[in-house]
Amino acid sequence: MKLQDHSASLSEVNQSVDTTVVHKSGWRKILAFFGPAYLVxxxxxxxxxxxxDLAGGSKYGYTLLWVLLMSNLMALLLQSLSARLGIVRGRDLAQANRETYPAPVNFVLYILAEIAIAATDLAEVLGMAIGIQLLTGLPLMWGVGLTVLDTFLLLLLQRYGIRKMEAFIITLVAIVGISFFVELVLARPPMGEVVTGFIPSLPDDTALYIAIGIIGATVMPHNLYLHSALVQTxxxxxxxxGIRHALKINxxxxxxxxNLAFFVNAAILILAATVFYKAGHTEIADLHEAHRMLEPLLGTRLAPILFAVALIAAGQSSTVTGTLAGQIVMEGYLRLRINPWLRRLITRLVAIIPALIVIWVSGEEKIGQLLVFSQVLxxxxxxxxxxxLIHFVSDKHTMGAFAIKPIVKAGxxxxxxxxxxxxxxxVWSEASEFISGNNPWWIDGLIILVGLAFISLLVITIIYPWLSRYRMERSARMHPTKVTLGSLEAPSYKRIAMALDFSQNDEKIIANALAQGRPDxxxxxxxxxxSASARYFGKEADDFETRKDQEQLDTYLALLAGRNINAKGVLGYRHRAKEIVRIVKAHDADLLVLGGHGHKGIKDWIYGETVNYVRHYVHIPVLVVQ
Structure with missing residues (x-):
């Protein structure tokens, strides 16, 4: 874990896809931009x-299709604003918030963003676990536990760059889309009745609850953070x-x-309305029950198989983007970076614990309600x-000519x-019903207090940017008004340490180290x-490898002495990276030179990440020779 010094959002892949290459044809230039929105x-x-979608379709038929269309239009506008923020200002939403709001408000906004990501991951955990159970028959508890393993999948994907990750996600999206296209062909919905679902109506309060859940499931807060960062790749x-062209293509x-996502959501709702609502099964929000009833109602074994496969693909693809959003939120608000696998593991455990508790206490039949609740949350x-987001993209001072127009702002x-x-x-409806019960006074008081805090934070979020000027001095990327480079005197290193592995790379490491030094x-x-014994006994080991390493070190020292270079050798034992750090500190070195061997993926786990570890624990310049 470390404080994040990089100013760019997702700095490891920031601007890693070059759209400015002159020799690219028109279509290849356009395709270079495509990708971020598919992850979103x-x-x-x-x-x-x-x-x-299942709850809405099975209970109200096609009635709530208009909610899906409305939420898709909302999403299109809001995601385009998020992309605009990233392209024009080079900020993600978390960074922009940090620059604008006071620290206490930012902390609460950060906590709320983390809750949203945890709620998203809860849905992914449950969805993937249910998909695995439906396809293999594995108990749900085991399926939830297995979802921890996708932590390693994300780590591998990140090693291969953003384009490979985008290709992986697009493949999973295609699996989901094709699966539901086949499901609709099998269900044969009456299109005349489907069209009537686009006429706005809310039959009752339960429909409102489901409608809000649909909106919460469609327009997701973590996607706004995510999109503003991904476009910066x-x-x-x-x-x-160039900016205008980027905005147009994005x-x-x-x-x-x-629109592809809208097709999938509409397909699920239409499928539920055609298969379940028409047959009188109006209370299906449970994925298990939906899967079980597809085969007898559609008359084919293919339908439930496609349903389970699509569910696994949807859950797996969402895990990747959820973790990226978590990284963006943590780095943007706190300027804190932790290893991606640790971030993923923490997020996943936060989601797994409530899922396991619900399964243990209430049984699998409550999972559907938990999914709907996560979307309302x-x-x-x-x-x-x-x-x-609206404040930021409306501000002419920071967005210049690319601030949104009044009609867009009004929308x-x-x-x-x-x-x-x-x-x-x-919230008022649910809280009023709960408070009217026979609760202790402190529970009612706590609910009222939380409600007031919720409204107060909303008011602050709305008003503060209008009352206060943007505090640009807090920006990690804003330059000071007066820049001085000082005298720029070259550093003089008295003791230069170099880490050698007794391979052909040593010559480069020694040459680079000598280039940084002076005669004294x-x-x-x-x-x-x-060696195995050196790892166990440390400096007390006297095995063959230790003796040969000492001889090699002495040979290097003799060769350097022949050139009048003052040098001494030190052997370390056990943990490679920790020993390098210990020796550097013990000998008070003021520069360290070591080799970077370019390991990727699984090789990092096998051979270790020496450079990455060492640079965090020494407080001197580190020169990495590739």
Whole structure:
């Protein structure tokens, strides 16, 4: 874990895809931009959407299709605003919030964003576990436990770059889309009745609850953080023309991706309405029951198999984007970076624990309700992501000519108002019903206090940017008004340490170390003995490898002495990286030179990540020779 010093969002892949290459044809240039919106779109078809779509379709038929269409239009506008923020300002939403709001408000916004990501991951855990159970018959408890393993899948994907990750996600999205296209062909819904579902109506309060769940499952707060960072993986021309072109192509990318997501969501709701509602099964929000009834109602074994496969693909694709969003939120708000696998593991455990508790206490039949609740919880966080986003893309001081136009601003504020109103209405309805019961006074008081805090934070989020100027001095990427480079005197190193592995790479390491020194510099040659006995006995070991390593070190020292170079050698034992750090500190070295061998993927686990570890624990310059 470390404080994040890099100013760029997702710094390891920032501007890693070059869209400015001159020799690319028109289509290849456009395709270079495509990708970020597809990673975002998986959040619009994750297992949480399935539960709300199934609930809406089975209980109200095609009636709530208009909610899906409305939420898709909302998502299209909001995601395009998120992409605009990233392209124009080079900020993700978390970074922009940190620069704008006071520290206490930012901390609460960070906690809410983490809750939203945990709720998203809860839906992914349950969806994948149910998919595994439906396909293999494995108990749900085991399926939930197995979802921890996708931590390693994400780590492997990140090793191969953003384009390979995008290709993986697009493949999973294609599996989901094709599966539901086949399901619709099998169900043969009456299109005349389907069209009537686009006429707005809410039959009762339960329909409102499900509608809010659908909106929460479709317009997801973590996607706004994610999109503003992912568009920055594209290197663009920082001219007005280049930015305008990037905005245009990204809007096209977003439109295509989100319409595909809308097709999947609509397909699930239409399938539920055609198969379940028509047959009188109006209370199906449970994925198990939906899977079980597809075969007898559609008359083919293929339908439930496709359902399970699509569910696994949807859950797996969502896990990748959820972790990326978590990284963006943590780095943007806290400037804190932790290893991706640790971040993924923590997020997954936070989701697994409530899932296991619900399964243990209430049984598998309550999983559907838990999925719907997770999506309603997501909807409650929306205002705290949408409102700051609208402020940022409306500000002419920071966005310049690319600030959104008044009509777009009006549409965005209208969407925000609708979302906040629906959330407050739902919370008021649920809280009023609960408070009217025979509860202890302190429970009712706590509920009222939380409600007031919720409204107060909304007010602060809305008003603060209008009352206070943007505090640009807090930006990690803003340059100071007066820049001085000082005298720029070259450093003089008295003791230079070099880590050697007794291979052909040593010559380069020694040459680079000598290039940094002066005639009076002392050089410290370090080698770590890694034999089995040396690992166990340390410096007390006197095995063959230890003796040979000492001889090799003495040979190096003799060759350097022949050139009048002052050097001494030190052998280390056991843990390679820790020993290098210990020896560097013990000999008070002021520069360290070591080799980077370019290991990737699984080789890092086998051979270790020496450079990455050492540079975090020595407080001197480190020169890595590739």
């Amino acid at each position: 779109s998986v959040g619009y078809m994750d297992p949480g959407n399935w539960a709300t 594209r290197k663009i021309k920082k001219t007005n023309e 809007f096209l990318d977003t439109t295509i991706a989100l 997501l909807s409650l966080q929306l205002g705290f992501a949408v409102i700051p 965005a504020w209208l969407i925000s108002t609708v979302l906040v109103y629906l959330n407050i209405r739902m 510099t002392e050089y410290i040659l370090i080698h770590i003995v890694e």
